[in-house]
Amino acid sequence: MEEKGKQLRVFLVDVVTKDTNTALLVDRMRELESLVDTYGGIVILQKYQKRQEPDHRTYVGKGKLEEIIADMQRLGANTLIIWNILKSRQIFYIQEILRPYNIDIRDRVDLILKIFDKHATSMESRLQVELAAIRHMGPRIFGMGIELGRQWGWWSGAMRGLGETNTERMKRHLKEKVLKIEKELKQYENMRKLHRESRIKKGMPTVWIVGYTNTGKSSLLNAMTKKGILAENKLFATLGTHVGNLYIMTDSETGQGKEVLLNDTIGFIRDLPPKLIKSFSSTLEDSIESNLLLHVIDASDPFIEERIEVVNHILDEIWAKQKRILVFNKIDLIDKIQLAELKKHFPEKGNVWISVKNIEWLDQVKLAIMENL
Ligand SMILES: Nc1nc2c(ncn2[C@@H]2O[C@H](COP(=O)(O)OP(=O)(O)OP(=O)(O)O)[C@@H](O)[C@H]2O)c(=O)[nH]1
Ligand SMILES: [Mg+2]
Known part of the structure; x- marks a missing residue:
């Protein structure tokens, strides 16, 4: 390779x-x-x-x-x-x-x-990628023998000395490896659970940003919380989870406010095998438990409907039941006529139309969060 x-x-x-x-x-x-x-x-x-x-x-x-x-x-x-x-x-x-x-x-x-392997920065996402790779390539490896070490750097060390033609040993080794990763991931999962519980105790609501890859999820989190997360014109720039604090007014008369946790995570893409999604389930689990989902959509995308469908499908698959607000982003990239047509096509009142390039419009996102929490 x-x-x-x-x-x-x-x-x-x-x-x-x-x-x-x-x-x-x-x-x-x-x-x-x-x-x-x-x-x-x-x-x-x-x-x-x-x-x-x-x-x-x-x-x-x-x-x-x-x-x-x-x-x-x-x-x-x-x-x-x-x-x-x-x-x-x-x-x-x-x-x-x-x-x-x-x-x-x-x-x-x-x-x-x-x-994924290239973009995984945290220990947890590295483990998730490794698990996904074993799940996807596992059966192939059994027939591949010698290919293994060269194809995936992270295995080569473990596989050297194993006698690469010995598929039985390899199978066993992979099984053990999967169990080990699952166990380690479980620890991260438990940690998340504790964090989640403490947030709930504190009465701090969480909002998750979800959506197709490259739609502007990290850009939105950055713009709203000044987080400085990498946002670039690449697919799957984000693999781990990023959190930012957002302050929203809940009572304009008293000036009372509330702190909300805004989270950003891995983007979705069409035709991903379910077992691959499953490898990221611990990260996604947080989104299931959040109070609200912001579904970010690239308004300039010609396949907007299909992409929305892909995201909804994956959200259904992971049993995300909470309210989803559709945030149509990148409207700076389309003209007025296209925008009017889109709004006619997606007329629901709760939809938000923004471009993260225009900071003033972001108040609409805050407003939508406020109304739905
Ligand atoms: N013109 C324009 N570009 C945008 C807008 N929002 C985001 N972008 C660009 O779109 C690209 C993707 O943005 P990201 O924020 O990385 O998107 P993401 O959804 O987090 O992507 P992944 O993490 O890779 O799934 C970047 O080049 C951004 O600068 C917008 O409102 N208008
Ligand atoms: Mg991102």
């Missing part, structure tokens, strides 16, 4: 059915391209392949794979990334075919995990 310092020159392939809508195709590819960019690679070529059923061995089909190899060799690409989530034995089989050409294969989840 990629050695340190090697530039990732990527060929993207998306395998779709005949009836997939064209705009959606373009968006899927664009999102995958942003993921590659976030990871620091460059896209050399991208291709769609229409196929009703994936090939059970090579996913894209053997003939197609040969064409891909030829293209990649001609253009000097070294990594094949497939949008779809492949079975471990398919990746194994393709890797075997690609080996003589010095080309690596990944699916989209591999790539997301690599980005």
Whole structure:
């Protein structure tokens, strides 16, 4: 797999059915391209392949794979990334075919995990990423033998000396590793629980910022609490949890106020396997227990409805039952007509329309929080 310092020159392939809508195709590819960019690679070529059923061995089909190899060799690409989530034995089989050409294969989840790994800063998020990686790649590893150490740096140490062909031992080792990580994560979880309980005792309400990746969640937290968290035009810039204190007036006559905890966390993305989300469940658990959710949406996104749906779906999946306020952000990027159309499309009174670039508008977010707590 990629050695340190090697530039990732990527060929993207998306395998779709005949009836997939064209705009959606373009968006899927664009999102995958942003993921590659976030990871620091460059896209050399991208291709769609229409196929009703994936090939059970090579996913894209053997003939197609040969064409891909030829293209990649001609253009000097070294990594094949497939949008779809492949079975471990398919990746194994393709890797075997690609080996003589010095080309690596990944699916989209591999790539997301690599980005997570790069962005994980806290001990807790590192453990969560490690768990997610084992869950996603685990079964693949059993067939991969020697690939393991080279593919994931953090395993190589543990795996050296194990005799990498001994899959039984490897299986056992991974199982033990999972148990160990789960145990460590449990400690963080308990700590969170204690914090949560103490906040509840103090009567301090919590508000969670959730939403699709890159919609401006961290920017909003920064703007409202002057936190200074990294916000950038990359997917999954935030992995851990960030908290800021926000002071809101509850009584304009007496000047009485209340302190609210505002939290920001990992963004969501379409078609994430549930087991991957589950790895971050301890972080997400806090959001389930919060008093209110701010669902931040990128108003300039052409696929706004699908993205809202993805977020709602994940929130439902983690049983987040509290009220969700829709915060349409980045309205500085659309014109008046587009804004009017959007407002017509999402007419609910509680919706908030802002741009974090315009600090004055943020009072609306405060107001919405006030009204809903
Ligand atoms: N034009 C404009 N850009 C914005 C606005 N809000 C955020 N951005 C930009 O959008 C990008 C993503 O912002 P973040 O705050 O990192 O987004 P996030 O939702 O926290 O992203 P992840 O943590 O990666 O999921 C950054 O480049 C921000 O500068 C806005 O209102 N208008
Ligand atoms: Mg963020």
